[in-house]
Amino acid sequence: xxxxxxxxxxxxxxxxxxxxxxxxxxxxxxxxxxxxxxxxxxxxxxxxxxxxxxxxxxxxxxxxxxxxxxxxxxxxxxxxxxxxxxxxxxxxxxxxxxxxxxxxxxxxxxxxxxxxxxxxxxxxxxxxxxxxxxxxxxxxxxxxxxxxxxxxxxxxxxxxxxxxxxxxxxxxxxxxxxxxxxxxxxxxxxxxxxxxxxxxxxxxxxxxxxxxxxxxxxxxxxxxxxxxxxxxxxxxxxxxxxxxxxxxxxxxxxxxxxxxxxxxxxxxxxxxxxxxxxxxxxxxxxxxxxxxxxxxxxxxxxxxxxxxxxxxxxxxxxxxxxxxxxxxxxxxxxxxxxxxxxxxxxxxxxxxxxxxxxxxxxxxxxxxxxxxxxxxxxxxxxxxxxxxxxxxxxxxxxxxxxxxxxxxxxxxxxxxxxxxxxxxxxxxxxxxxxxxxxxxxxxxxxxxxxxxxxxxxxxxxxxxxxxxxxxxxxxxxxxxxxxxxxxxxxxxxxxxxxxxxxxxxxxxxxxxxxxxxxxx
Amino acid sequence: xxxxxxxxxxxxxxxxxxxxxxxxxxxxxxxxxxxxxxxxxxxxxxxxxxxxxxxxxxxxxxxxxxxxxxxxxxxxxxxxxxxxxxxxxxxxxxxxxxxxxxxxxxxxxxxxxxxxxxxxxxxxxxxxxxxxxxxxxxxxxxxxxxxxxxxxxxxxxxxxxxxxxxxxxxxxxxxxxxxxxxxxxxxxxxxxxxxxxxxxxxxxxxxxxxxxxxxxxxxxxxxxxxxxxxxxxxxxxxxxxxxxxxxxxxxxxxxxxxxxxxxxxxxxxxxxxxxxxxxxxxxxxxxxxxxxxxxxxxxxxxxxxxxxxxxxxxxxxx
Numbered sequence: 045x046x047x048x049x050x051x052x053x054x055x056x057x058x059x060x061x062x063x064x065x066x067x068x069x070x071x072x073x074x075x076x077x078x079x080x081x082x083x084x085x086x087x088x089x090x091x092x093x094x095x096x097x098x099x100x101x102x103x104x105x106x107x108x109x110x111x112x113x114x115x116x117x118x119x120x121x122x123x124x125x126x127x128x129x130x131x132x133x134x135x136x137x138x139x140x141x142x143x144x145x146x147x148x149x150x151x152x153x154x155x156x157x158x159x160x161x162x163x164x165x166x167x168x169x170x171x172x173x174x175x176x177x178x179x180x181x182x183x184x185x186x187x188x189x190x191x192x193x194x195x196x197x198x199x200x201x202x203x204x205x206x207x208x209x210x211x212x213x214x215x216x217x218x219x220x221x222x223x224x225x226x227x228x229x230x231x232x233x234x235x236x237x238x239x240x241x242x243x244x245x246x247x248x249x250x251x252x253x254x255x256x257x258x259x260x261x262x263x264x265x266x267x268x269x270x271x272x273x274x275x276x277x278x279x280x281x282x283x284x285x286x287x288x289x290x291x292x293x294x295x296x297x298x299x300x301x302x303x304x305x306x307x308x309x310x311x312x313x314x315x316x317x318x319x320x321x322x323x324x325x326x327x328x329x330x331x332x333x334x335x336x337x338x339x340x341x342x343x344x345x346x347x348x349x350x351x352x353x354x355x356x357x358x359x360x361x362x363x364x365x366x367x368x369x370x371x372x373x374x375x376x377x378x379x380x381x382x383x384x385x386x387x388x389x390x391x392x393x394x395x396x397x398x399x400x401x402x403x404x405x406x407x408x409x410x411x412x413x414x415x416x417x418x419x420x421x422x423x424x425x426x427x428x429x430x431x432x433x434x435x436x437x438x439x440x441x442x443x444x445x446x447x448x449x450x451x452x453x454x455x456x457x458x459x460x461x462x463x464x465x466x467x468x469x470x471x472x473x474x475x476x477x478x479x480x481x482x483x484x485x486x487x488x489x490x491x492x493x494x495x496x497x498x499x500x501x502x503x504x505x506x507x508x509x510x511x512x513x514x515x516x517x518x519x520x521x522x523x524x525x526x527x528x529x530x531x532x533x534x535x536x537x538x539x540x541x542x543x544x545x546x547x548x549x550x551x552x553x554x555x556x557x558x559x560x561x562x563x564x
Numbered sequence: 565x566x567x568x569x570x571x572x573x574x575x576x577x578x579x580x581x582x583x584x585x586x587x588x589x590x591x592x593x594x595x596x597x598x599x600x601x602x603x604x605x606x607x608x609x610x611x612x613x614x615x616x617x618x619x620x621x622x623x624x625x626x627x628x629x630x631x632x633x634x635x636x637x638x639x640x641x642x643x644x645x646x647x648x649x650x651x652x653x654x655x656x657x658x659x660x661x662x663x664x665x666x667x668x669x670x671x672x673x674x675x676x677x678x679x680x681x682x683x684x685x686x687x688x689x690x691x692x693x694x695x696x697x698x699x700x701x702x703x704x705x706x707x708x709x710x711x712x713x714x715x716x717x718x719x720x721x722x723x724x725x726x727x728x729x730x731x732x733x734x735x736x737x738x739x740x741x742x743x744x745x746x747x748x749x750x751x752x753x754x755x756x757x758x759x760x761x762x763x764x765x766x767x768x769x770x771x772x773x774x775x776x777x778x779x780x781x782x783x784x785x786x787x788x789x790x791x792x793x794x795x796x797x798x799x800x801x802x803x804x805x806x807x808x809x810x811x812x813x814x815x816x817x818x819x820x821x822x823x824x825x826x827x828x829x830x831x832x833x834x835x836x837x838x839x840x841x842x843x844x845x846x847x848x849x850x851x852x853x854x855x856x857x858x859x860x861x862x863x864x865x866x867x868x869x870x871x872x873x874x875x876x877x878x879x880x881x882x
Contacts, residue, residue, distance in 0.1 A: 122751045138748040140741045141870060151741050152752030154734050162732075201752075 052114065053078040053209050053240035054099065059108030061094055068094040071108070072266045074259055076209075078113075081231055081241045083255035083272070085248070085284055087481035089451070091264040092244045093135070096211045100132035101125035112209070131202030132211040137194050139186045145169075146182040149201050172203055176233055191339075192223035199230065210234065212243040216250060220339050221509070221542035228254045246284075246481070248277045260284050285482050300517075301330030302365075304470045304501035305351070305382070310360035312350045320346040322525040323360065328501040330469060333492065335504040335516030336527075338545050343525035344505045345387065348474045351503070352384045353377040364470055378407065383463035387474035387505070389452070393459040396448030400440055401429035403447050403458055407466040436461040437487065453484025460491055467500065474505045489515055509538060523547045567704060573824050574708035581813075581820030582716045583608070583777040587798035588805065588812045589726060590770030594640070596730070596807055597763035598743040598871040599647060602658025604771050605795025606665020607639045611775025613669040613683070616786045617676040620688035625780050628689070629715075632776035633769045639665060640768025644761045651875040662795065673786050683786040691715055691781040713781045715773065719813075726809040739763060743869030746876040756876050774798070793846060800849045807869065815852075819845055 054076040061069040069091045076082045086092045097103045099110070101122040110117055112128050119125050125132075139148050146166055155165055166182050173180060173196075180189070180196045189197070195215060202210055212231075216224040231241050231254065245251060251258050251272060259269040260283040267283050305328040314320035320343045328334045338344055349355035351362055353374040361370045364380045372380070386392035394403050405425050408414050413424050429443040438457045440450055447455060456476065463471065473492065477485040492515060496502055506512050512519055519536055521528045521544035529550025531541070544550055587604050594601045611632040619628025643661055646652040677683040691713040699710040730736040739759060741749040746756045778794070779786055797819060805812035826841040834841075 123753050138745070138751050140745040140748050142744045143737070143741060147737055147741075148748075150734075151737065151749060152754050156734075158735065159733050160737065 051077055053080075053112065054242075055109075055111040055114075056095075056099075057109045057111075059095065059098060059105045059110065061091075061098055061103055061105050067264055069098070069105070070264045072261070072264075074266060074269075076240055076242060077257070078240050079235055079238050080256040081235050081243070081254060083251040083258040084242055084244045084261065085246065085251055085258055085280060086261035087246055087284060087483075089481065090261040090284075092261050093213055094264075095261070096132060096213065096242065096244060099125065099130055099209075100211060101130075126202075126205050126207065129206060129208035130211070131205060131207030131209070133195065133198040133202065133213065133215065135213040135217070137198055139194055139197060141187040142185065144183055144185055145180055145189070145197050145200075148186060148197055149204050153205070169200065169204065173200055176203065176230055176237075178203075178230060190223075191218040191341075192220070192226070195219070195227065196230075203234075207239070209240045209242070212241070214244055214246075216245070216247070218340060220545045221538065222546050224250075248280055248284075251280060252277060262286060281482070300332050301499060301501075303327050304330050304365055305472075305503060306361075306363040307351065308361045310347070310350055310362065311358040312346045312355050313358060314343075314346060320525050321350065324520075324522070324525070324527050325360075326503075326520060326527075328470075328503050330501050331496060331499045332517040333496050333502040333504050333515050335506060335512040335519045336522050337506060337509060337512045337516075337519055337541055338522035340507045342522050344474065344507070344522060346525075347522070348384070348387070348472055348505050351377075351472055352382065378466075381468035381470055383467040383471045385456075385459055385463055385471065385473040385476050387478065389455050389459060389479075390448070394447045394455060397446055399444045400433070400438070400447055400450070400458055401425050401443040404429045404432050404443075404462050404465075407462055432461040432465055436464075436491070451484075453480045453487070456480060456484065456488055460488060464491070464495060467495075469500045471495065471500055471502045472505070473502060475507060476504070477508065477511055485511075509541060512541075513538065521545055521550075569828075571704060571707045573821075573828060574704070575711065576824035576827060577817055577820040578708060578712060578716060579782055579820070580823040581816040582712075582719060583774040583782060584794055584798055584801065584819055585719055585813055585816035586715075586770050586774035586777060587795060588801040588816055589722070589809055590636075590767035590774065591798055591802045592767075592805065592807055592809060592812060593726075593739070593763045593770070594767035595802060595872055596739050596743045596869055597760045598746060598869055598874065598876070599644065599760050599764045600654045600658060600873045601640060601643050601661075601764060601767060602655060602799065603639060603643055603661025603665060604798050605791055605793065606662035606669075607636050607768055607771040608665075608775040608778070608791045608795045608798075609669040609789075610639065610665040610672075611636050611772035612779040612790050613672040613676070613775075613786060615772075615776035616683060616686075616688055616779040617672060619780055620677075620683070620686060623689055625689040625691055628780060629691075629773065629776045632772040634772070636768040636770070636772025636775070637765050638768075640764050640771070641761075643768070644764040647875065648757055648760050648764070651877070654873050654875075666789075669790075670788060673788060684788065686785060688785065689780065690784050691777075713777075715777050715781055723809055723813055730809065740869075743871055746871050750876070760876075771795070771798075797845060797849050800853050803868075804852050819848065822848055 052075050054074065056072060056074040059069055059072045060067065072095055084092045094103060098105045099119065101119045101124050104120065110119065112130065117128055119128065140151065146169055149169055150165055169182055178196045178200050180193050180200065186194060186197065199210065215227060219227060235241050255272045257269060258272050258280065260267040260280060262284060308325045309323045310321050311323050312321040324347065326334060336344060336347065346355055350357050353372050353376065357371050361368060363369065364382055367380050369377050369380045390396055405414050405428060409420055414421060414428060426443060433440065433443055436457045438454050438461065440454060447458060476492065477488045480488060489511065492502060504515055513533065513536065516533055519531045519533060519541065521541055523545060524547065528544035528548065587608055591601060591604055614635045615628040615632035618631040619625050639661060643657055646657045647654045673683050677686055693711055693713050696710040700706040730740065738749065738754045741754060742756050742759045750756050778790055783790060801812055801815040801819065804815045822845050826844055829836065829841060830838055
C-alpha cells in the first residue's frame with residue numbers, strides 16, 4: 045500500500061519552468077498533503093497558474109521532480125495528468141457550449157461504447173453529482189448555464205474521470221458571494237472524502253476562509269508555506285507583495301456638487317438581441333463615486349456602452365451637465381465631456397500595437413497644440429506623453445514603446461492618464477482594476493479617489509465587491525438589467541449586496557418609494 | 565391537378581433533390597468538424613465529369629461512381645491539407661478548389677470523349693429508375709418515392725443513419741465538439757486534426773456522389789457547367805438546415821421542387837421567360853440566406869459550429 049504510507053498527494057521539488065525571456069517558476073518546492081484544501085497565493089504573474097499547468101500536463105517543467113502519492117512521475121499531457129488522478133478547472137472553462145452538460149462530461153470517453161446509452165450515463169452522473177451536492181441540470185446546454193453552474197460541470201467532468209487531486213484556477217473570480225459559499229461547501233465535501241484540493245487565488249479572505257494550508261508565490265519563487273490558522277491576512281499580504289499593504293484608504297471629507305451624469309429609464313439590448321437593460325435610472329453628482337455592482341453579464345457592459353454612445357439606446361435619456369447625449373455617437377459623447385475607462389483594456393482601451401505616445405494623444409490629437417490643421421506635431425506629442433508618463437507614474441522604457449509590451453497595470457495607467465487628462469469631470473470606469481496586482485490596483489484606486497476629491501463625477505461599474513466597498517459613496521446593485529436597489533456605503537453590508545447580486549430586491553423604505561417610482 | 569401530374573411533380577422534385585442533398589450532407593459533416601469547404605461546386609463538377617467519362621469508357625456506372633467518390637476524396641484531402649496542416653485561409657482555399665474543379669471538369673468534358681473529342685451529347689451508362697415492388701403501390705407516394713434510382717434509395721437509408729450518428733453516438737458527439745470548441749475536445753483526448761481530416765474527406769466523397777448523380781442519373785450525360793451553381797445552393801442549404809441532416813432533406817426537396825415547378829411551367833407553355841424561371845432557385849437561395857442569417861444573434865442560436873473556419877493550433881500561451 046504505497047499510497048497510504050505517504051501522506052503527500054503532491055511533492056514538487058526544484059521545479060523550474062522557463063518561457064522565452066522569462067523564468068515563470070524558479071526552483072519551486074511545493075508539498076500538498078492528501079485530503080487538504082491548499083491555497084496557492086500570489087499576485088498576477090507570480091507563476092501560480094504556470095506551476096499548476098505543469099501539474100496538469102499543459103506545460104512541462106524544464107527542471108525538477110514531481111511525485112504524485114509518493115511515486116515519481118513524468119507528466120507529458122493533460123491525458124497523463126488525468127490518468128494520475130490530477131484534474132484542473134481552468135480560469136477559462138473548457139466546455140463545448142452547444143453540447144449538454146452530460147455530453148460535455150462524457151466527451152473523449154466511451155462510457156457505453158460507440159452508441160451513447162443516455163439513460164445509463166445520466167444515472168451515473170446523477171449519482172456522482174448528488175454525492176458531492178453538485179447541483180446541475182444534466183440536460184441543459186452549456187450556453188444556458190450561469191458561470192457558477194458551468195464551474196460545477198467542470199468539477200463533475202474531473203470527478204467522472206476519477207480525479208483525486210483537483211486544481212482550481214481562481215475559482216471564485218466569477219461567482220457571487222452565495223455561489224462562492226456553495227463552491228466552498230463542495231470543496232470541503234470533496235476534501236472530507238479524501239480528495240486533495242488546490243486552489244489558486246489572489247484574494248486573501250478566501251485563503252483565510254477555506255484553506256488548510258497556504259503557499260505564497262512571488263516573482264516565480266516559493267516564498268513560504270503556512271498553516272492557515274496560524275497566520276494572518278496582513279502577514280500573507282506582506283509575503284505576497286513583499287511590503288506592507290494598505291487595506292483602507294484614507295477617508296477624506298468631500299462635498300457633493302451638482303448632478304453631472306444623469307441616466308433615466310435606460311433600455312438597451314444585448315449582442316444577442318435580448319433586453320439587457322430594462323429601464324435603469326441613476327444620477328452621479330460632482331465629487332462622488334457611484335458604483336454599479338453585480339455579477340458580470342447582468343447588463344453592466346451594456347450600461348457602459350449605452351452611456352458612451354457605443355450601443356444603441358432603445359429607450360430612456362442620458363444627460364451630461366444637462367446636455368442630452370442620448371443616441372449621440374461616441375465622438376459627440378466625448379465632446380460633451382465624458383471620459384471612459386473600458387473594461388477591456390486591450391480590446392477597447394488601447395491600440396496595443398501603437399506606441400504609448402499615440403495611445404495617449406488619441407483623444408486630443410484633433411486639437412491644437414497637438415495638431416496644426418491636418419498635421420500632427422510629433423514633437424508636441426512626445427512632450428505631452430512624457431508629461432503624462434511622469435504624472436501617472438507609468439513605468440516604461442520610453443514613450444515610443446508599444447502599449448502591448450507594458451504590464452497590465454501600466455497599460456491601465458496609460459488609459460487612466462489619457463482619460464483623466466482629457467476629462468472635464470465626468471468619468472465612466474468599468475472594472476478599472478481587473479486583472480491588476482495589488483500594487484497597481486492600489487495606484488488605480490487612489491487615482492480615482494483623487495479625481496473624486498477634485499470634484500469629478502465617477503460612475504464605477506465593477507464586479508469586484510471589495511473595490512466597490514472601497515471606492516463608492518453610493519452603490520447600485522444590478523441584476524438581469526435592473527437595479528435591485530441603492531445603498532449608501534455607510535449602511536451597505538457585503539451580505540446584503542451579495543443577496544441583491546443574486547436577484548433579491550431590496551426592501552424599499554417608505555421615504556424611497558416616492559423617489560424611485562417616478563422613474564418607472 | 566390530377567394524380568399523374570402530382571406524381572410526376574413529386575418524382576422530379578426528389579430526382580432534382582438527390583444530388584443537392586448529397587452535396588449538402590457532405591458539407592454538413594465537413595462544417596460540423598469546423599472546416600468550411602467552399603469547393604463543393606468544383607468537386608461536384610469534377611465528380612460529374614470523371615464519373616461520366618469512366619462510366620462511358622468502362623461501360624460501368626458503378627465504376628464511374630467509385631471514381632467520382634475517389635476524386636471527391638482527393639480534392640477535399642487537398643483542402644484539408646492546406647487548411648488543417650498548413651492553416652491556409654479556408655475561404656480562399658475553397659474558392660480556389662472550385663475554380664480548379666470547374667476548369668478541370670470543363671477540360672475533361674472537351675477531351676475525354678471517344679478519340680479525344682468532346683463528351684457533350686454522348687449517351688453513357690446510367691443508374692436507372694428501379695420501382696420497388698409493393699411499396700410502389702402506395703398511392704401517390706409509391707410511384708414518386710419508390711420509383712427512383714439506387715442513389716436515391718441509398719439516401720433514404722443514409723439520412724436516418726447520419727442523424728443517429730450525429731445525435732446518439734460517441735464519435736458523433738466528438739464531431740460536434742471538435743467543430744464547436746476544439747480546445748476543450750483536445751484537452752479530453754479527442755484527436756482534433758485527425759477528425760477534421762476524416763470528415764472533410766468523407767464530405768468530399770459525398771460531393772463526388774452528388775456530381776455522379778447529375779451526370780449518370782438526373783441529367784444523364786455531360787454538358788458544360790452541368791452543376792449550374794448547385795454546389796453553392798448546397799452551401800446555402802447547410803445554413804438553411806442549421807447543420808442538421810433531416811432538415812437538409814427538407815431543404816433539398818424544397819429546392820428540387822422549385823426546379824420541378826420550373827420544368828412544369830415551361831412544359832405548360834407559360835409566358836414567363838425561361839431565364840426568369842431559371843433564376844428562381846438562386847433567388848430563393850438569397851432569400852433563404854437573408855431570412856435565416858438575420859443578425860449574428862440568430863446565427864448563434866441556430867447552432868452554427870462555433871469554431872467553423874478557424875484553424876486549431878495547440879500551443880502555449882507565452
